[in-house]
Amino acid sequence: MKYTKVFLCLLAFLLSLTVEAGAAGPKPGIKRSTFGKMSDGQTIDLYTLTNKNGMQVGIINYGGRVVSIRVPDRQGQMADVVLGFDNLDGYLGNNPYFGAIVGRYANRIAKGRFTLDSVEYKLAQNDGPNSLHGGVKGFDKVVWKATELAKQNSALELAYLSKDGEEGYPGNLSVKVTYTLSDDNELWIDYHATTDKDTVLNLSNHSYFNLAGEGNGDILQHVMMIAASRFTPVDATLIPTGELRNVEGTPFDFRQPTAIGARINNDDEQLKLGRGYDHNFVLDRKGSGMTLAARVVEPKSGRVLEVKTDQPGIQFYTGNFLDGTIHGKGGKVYGHRFAFCLETQHFPDSPNRPSFPSSELKPGETYHYITVFRFSTAP
Numbered sequence: 195m196k197y198t199k200v201f202l203c204l205l206a207f208l209l210s211l212t213v214e215a216g217a218a219g220p221k222p223g224i225k226r227s228t229f230g231k232m233s234d235g236q237t238i239d240l241y242t243l244t245n246k247n248g249m250q251v252g253i254i255n256y257g258g259r260v261v262s263i264r265v266p267d268r269q270g271q272m273a274d275v276v277l278g279f280d281n282l283d284g285y286l287g288n289n290p291y292f293g294a295i296v297g298r299y300a301n302r303i304a305k306g307r308f309t310l311d312s313v314e315y316k317l318a319q320n321d322g323p324n325s326l327h328g329g330v331k332g333f334d335k336v337v338w339k340a341t342e343l344a345k346q347n348s349a350l351e352l353a354y355l356s357k358d359g360e361e362g363y364p365g366n367l368s369v370k371v372t373y374t375l376s377d378d379n380e381l382w383i384d385y386h387a388t389t390d391k392d393t394v395l396n397l398s399n400h401s402y403f404n405l406a407g408e409g410n411g412d413i414l415q416h417v418m419m420i421a422a423s424r425f426t427p428v429d430a431t432l433i434p435t436g437e438l439r440n441v442e443g444t445p446f447d448f449r450q451p452t453a454i455g456a457r458i459n460n461d462d463e464q465l466k467l468g469r470g471y472d473h474n475f476v477l478d479r480k481g482s483g484m485t486l487a488a489r490v491v492e493p494k495s496g497r498v499l500e501v502k503t504d505q506p507g508i509q510f511y512t513g514n515f516l517d518g519t520i521h522g523k524g525g526k527v528y529g530h531r532f533a534f535c536l537e538t539q540h541f542p543d544s545p546n547r548p549s550f551p552s553s554e555l556k557p558g559e560t561y562h563y564i565t566v567f568r569f570s571t572a573p
């Protein structure tokens with residue numbers, strides 16, 4: 195009798211454990227694990243943010259990179275919708291900024307130089323004649339200090355002090371980027387920076403999205419909306435000419451949702467220069483607050499990505515330089531146009547273009563902006 199009781203109690207306990215695990219799925223919060231080691235021995239951690247719907251975002255403190263975003267399709271099937279690698283070696287090797295925080299200056303600065311307060315600053319020319327994404331060792335290649343924030347939502351703060359003169363830029367720049375995963379399936383990216391000398395700055399995130407799942411074909415069937423009536427046409431080295439061109443009647447008009455592939459191979463000078471879309475769009479906005487910048491739907495899975503920001507521009511890039519040489523997660527081959535990027539930003543080459551919104555930061559000021567990647571599904 196006594197043994198039966200003990201046995202029954204034990205059985206009930208085991209059952210309750212199984213039910214709990216099954217119903218709740220991964221526990222909401224942040225989980226830290228080791229991702230790899232740098233050549234100097236520094237450990238790189240993977241922080242997995244989970245919300246109450248089971249959506250998960252993986253972030254590493256090398257380059258502040260988003261290494262995975264797992265979201266459901268309209269049937270509830272989860273898939274990882276960003277390109278990347280299974281281990282640190284992949285990120286340390288040659289790759290086009292997968293998932294990274296880019297800075298100090300995301301995008302291009304013409305001929306790798308600019309003048310500020312009558313001083314000319316010289317930067318690395320790491321993209322033809324221009325400087326791209328912060329230079330040779332930009333924020334995508336540095337180790338950030340990670341702090342798990344005790345908040346209602348899962349939030350991870352990454353901090354980095356970029357020393358005066360690093361990659362040629364003036365001022366000690368103290369940067370904080372906070373990734374927060376909300377229960378509304380929104381990934382918030384909060385950028386903060388202060389400086390002790392006048393400087394220029396443009397931070398962004400370089401995630402490569404494929405809403406059908408990473409490695410699952412090209413993104414040409416994705417339907418894109420960009421809330422922009424103008425874009426900044428470029429020269430042959432992808433530097434804006436200074437013109438803000440109306441999108442009306444051009445393949446750059448995404449004000450009505452249009453398949454990315456519908457016009458990408460049109461006989462259009464700007465598309466030829468970019469080898470596809472690789473352009474900054476001037477966001478239509480009322481005032482300076484958060485606005486819906488872009489909305490992307492993948493028709494088969496029904497996954498939807500919305501991008502909201504308080505920045506003036508967004509770079510729409512269609513993975514034109516992906517050519518099948520990179521093998522990503524699970525050995526998958528990342529072919530031509532297997533992903534798109536939506537990089538919220540100040541316009542490229544702003545330090546040399548007084549007519550563009552200013553990208554300057556002075557001592558005593560705080561650079562602060564927000565981008566939200568919101569995931570949902572469409573019927």
Ligand code: GLA
Pocket residue numbers: 290291301326432472509511515535
């Ligand atoms: C940005 C640029 C592109 C390309 C990628 C990285 O999106 O605009 O031209 O350099 O980064 O390959």
